[in-house]
Amino acid sequence: MQKSPEVFAALADPTRLGLLGALAQGEKTVNELVAPFDMSQPAISRHLKILEAAGLITRRVDGTKRPCRLAPEGLAQIETWASMMRRAYAANYDRLDAVLADISKGEKE
Amino acid sequence: MQKSPEVFAALADPTRLGLLGALAQGEKTVNELVAPFDMSQPAISRHLKILEAAGLITRRVDGTKRPCRLAPEGLAQIETWASMMRRAYAANYDRLDAVLADISKGEKE
DNA sequence: TATTTGTATATTGTTTTAGTTATATAAAGG
């Protein structure tokens, strides 16, 4: 129907959320990210690829290493979506609350 | 490894995002939600169940209808996560940016 | 009470996702 929720799909996995949590502490290489996750290196590499495609991380080249960093762009997408929804909620529901309260008060009689 | 990203998984589907968008305009019954989504009613009902389990919508009973509303709780979870990440970013990366800039300046020689 | 309306659940088939092991590749170091 409209745009694809690539960034949300990227978050829809506990391993990837954990990777982001690890990266929240600062830049880390792939192997450093593999260590705490009882999971194979290829599996982690695929997760990192998904996070990168979603704009949630970036990778630079340092010799044979590929240090990963958080990228704020993906985060911004999420925040933008959430604040749109919150605005819509405030506009269309806080008002509705009063309406519904009136209705149910009327129904009690 | 740790907690399950149920709320993000709920957003990781274009139909469900669309449903939330529709609900952003106000309360709607299941059939009203089905209409714009070239998809069967049972499929939409299952999506709604997932959104409800994630705390993103609530449903009330109105005779045989089940009007759905946005629930701000799920939204709050997302906002909380995002702001945690942003704080971590600010704390551990803005500082790191300067460090990396220094390093790459050194490497140029 | 019989029928219709609104919604939910069951069953099933297909597609997608996530994991493993094995292997490729590229840079570093001896």
Next chain:
DNA sequence: CCTTTATATAACTAAAACAATATACAAATA
């Protein structure tokens, strides 16, 4: 160069997600 280190890709398997159709059920209505 040859080997090791760091990471990526390939091939495959298993599990989960999504959709459709058929059906059940409860409330409204005729």
